[in-house]
Amino acid sequence: MSTPQAPDSQLPTSVADAATLLGKAISQVQRVIVGQEHMVQQLMVALLAKGHCLLEGVPGVAKTLAVRSFATVVGGDFARVQFTPDLVPSDIVGTRIYSAKAESFEIELGPVFVNFVLADEINRAPAKVQSAMLELMAEKQVSIAGRTYPAPKPFIVIATQNPVESEGVYPLPEAQRDRFLLKVDVPYPRGNEELEILRRMSVSPPEADVVLNPAVVRHLQDMASNVFVHNLVAEYIVRLVLATRTPADFNMPDLTSVIQIGCSPRATLGLVAASRALALINGRDYVLPTDVQAVARDVMAHRIVLGFDAVADNVSVTDVVDRILAMVPAPTPVWNDQQRQASHQQHAHQPGHN
Structure with missing residues (x-):
């Protein structure tokens, strides 16, 4: 439609x-x-x-x-x-159908395109x-x-x-x-x-009005991917994900039996991408630890698999994520304009920067 x-x-x-x-x-x-x-x-x-x-x-x-x-x-x-x-899958993605007029098979794409x-x-x-x-x-x-x-x-x-x-x-x-x-x-x-x-x-x-279009959305996506992530914030994201895999290393030995499978590296990339997007929505060109904390529950909770005993005890995955956020210390970067401009220039000259 x-x-x-x-x-x-x-x-x-x-x-x-x-x-x-x-x-x-x-x-x-x-x-x-x-x-x-x-x-x-x-x-x-x-x-x-x-x-x-x-x-x-x-x-x-x-x-x-x-x-x-x-x-x-x-x-x-x-x-x-x-x-x-x-x-069946062809209802979603499409299938080949025979065209009697062309005497050949043609591809009928599904509704997902x-x-x-x-x-x-x-x-x-x-x-x-x-x-x-x-x-x-x-x-x-x-x-x-x-x-x-x-x-x-x-x-x-x-x-x-x-x-x-x-x-x-x-x-x-x-x-x-x-x-x-x-x-x-x-x-x-x-x-x-x-x-x-x-x-x-x-x-x-009420009905909503059209505000954006695909070209503007693609431009905004590019702007979000260029939001600056400080090394301290990146390390904080990695520590949050590692805490789901080896909680004992982060002073949470009681979670070792609760978490059966921790977050995959896709969660690490997801935290960075979602934090950048939230920073852009909030009018910033840099990510703060509060951005990471705001998206952590929605990015991490569905990627954690709890053990059988934890499920039997009605342990909530969101409570586990909240506990990790409380126990893993966040950095407290202090910005001034001169430092931020220098960081941006250094970041922009790094090879492979998106």
């Missing part, structure tokens, strides 16, 4: 201009969605970081509406795929359909009949899943969960928000 395109807008040249534009886009989504500020912000973080996002929450908490509104604001093409147990794919209730699909999404999410391409078809740019998969149903549900395997940059828990709205939902949605519901 095509969404209306934003008029050709000037590309933001400064971090302040980018932050203003991103704030305008987020506020447009908030016109439709009451509350859920964290979810809306994390959707923008995932987009800027060129990652995918998994939303988990009970039915009716506006997961699908938020994604639809977000896709409208950002511009580009949008498709919703309702995952069901009877789906758009800028935004909403994979609704992804855990309802069987394993072979979920695995068909792996190449698409990791490589942003699909192979059909020996040929490779790239996804459009920008490209993001936003999946939803319902945590309470167990009938006819196929839990996402670890390899599939690891492909999502962020996993965001979507809670119930608070009492005042519920009243605002009643007031806003009981009449003609």
